[in-house]
Amino acid sequence: MSGAERITIACLDLAGTTVADGDxxxxxxxxxxxxxxxxxxxxxxxxxxxxxxxxxxxxxxxxxxxxxxxxxxxxxxxxxxxxxxxxxxxRSGLVPVPGTEEALERLTSAGIRVCLLTGFSRRTLGRVLDTLGWWGRVDMALSPEDVGRGRPWPDLILSAALRLGIDDVRHIAVCGDTENDMLSGRRAGASIVAGVLTGAHDADRLHHAGATHVLASVADFPDLILPPPRPSHHDDAVTAEHR
The missing domain is CATH 1.10.150 (DNA polymerase; domain 1)
Known part of the structure; x- marks a missing residue:
């Protein structure tokens, strides 16, 4: 990924993407x-x-x-x-999609600001985050009530970018499970708009709506936007021994 497209903000959907609720x-x-x-x-x-x-x-x-x-x-x-x-x-019928919390940790540890987005009301969003104990895991969480228009408009993503101080929309990566997530990400100008197959819509629909990538789940999202780890000196030495 070029310097102009270095991801600094990740906007992740809630239900179906990071949260599993049994539909x-x-x-x-x-x-x-x-x-x-x-x-x-x-x-x-x-x-x-x-x-x-x-x-x-x-x-x-x-x-x-x-x-x-x-x-x-x-x-x-x-x-x-x-x-x-x-x-x-x-009833605590909400659980993280497998790998979500590890993905959030990888993103935040790499210095990427994370915003959760939803079509829920602000009240429901708060209850979900309270139940999962996620307030401290992300930098921001936004509902349509916070910005005026929800998806498929780009307002949620652009509001996150403005509030988190981004200087280029190409530094945004979006991840969601619906056609409207994809449309919102493309309209916001995000360089990565990744669909996941853990929620409402299938791969064909996500691609048709403009997904740049379709992933099995959000667990694969960090690998898409983070640079691969550099080999350690020990790895270099092991490689040299086997030449």
């Missing part, structure tokens, strides 16, 4: 939609859940506004979603 997001959407009278087994339900799947990564309230033209119904559905997801948090 509780989809379940919470289904339960919220059911409270509005759209129930399993109906054409309306299948259509609504297809829209939810397409919209993964976007602010949750915006998804409900797409589904329900009436603002009161959208707000009620969003409240139901948060209550459902709260139950997952309360």
């Amino acid at each position: 509780a997001v989809a379940t919470a959407f289904a339960e919220a939609i059911a409270t509005m009278g759209i129930v399993v087994g109906t054409t309306a339900y299948e259509r609504a859940m297809a829209q939810v799947h397409d919209a993964r990564g976007r602010p949750k309230i915006e998804v409900f506004r797409t589904l329900f033209a009436d603002e009161a119904r959208a707000q009620a559905a969003n409240l139901s979603f948060e209550r459902s997801y709260d139950l997952v948090v309360d």
Whole structure:
């Protein structure tokens, strides 16, 4: 990687990328939609859940506004979603995606500033970080409420860059599991926009949305942006002995 593209900020998505929740997001959407009278087994339900799947990564309230033209119904559905997801948090149904904490440690140890991004409300974001004990592991965490517009707009990423003092958007690397994560990263000008296969969307969809790389999981993300370790003098000596 050239000096102009040296990564100094990593923007990582939350659910599906760094946090595994047993697909509780989809379940919470289904339960919220059911409270509005759209129930399993109906054409309306299948259509609504297809829209939810397409919209993964976007602010949750915006998804409900797409589904329900009436603002009161959208707000009620969003409240139901948060209550459902709260139950997952309360039961400690959240765990780091395997390798996430090691990846965060590698990034921060290398001097890279880390920001977690989400489509959750600020309140839900805080509860997730409290449960995982991650406040001290990252430099910043942002929700759409903090910046005005969520994904697929670039605002979350650009706000992180501004607040963390970046001087070139090419120094940003993004990692997420949805089409909207990829679109947001490309629109922000990040030089690396990596999709992972631990969440909502598959490799074809991530590539189509502009992923520069598709990884098995966030555990592989540090290898993508950190320089390879330099061989030690001992390694050089061992190599010389075997010539």
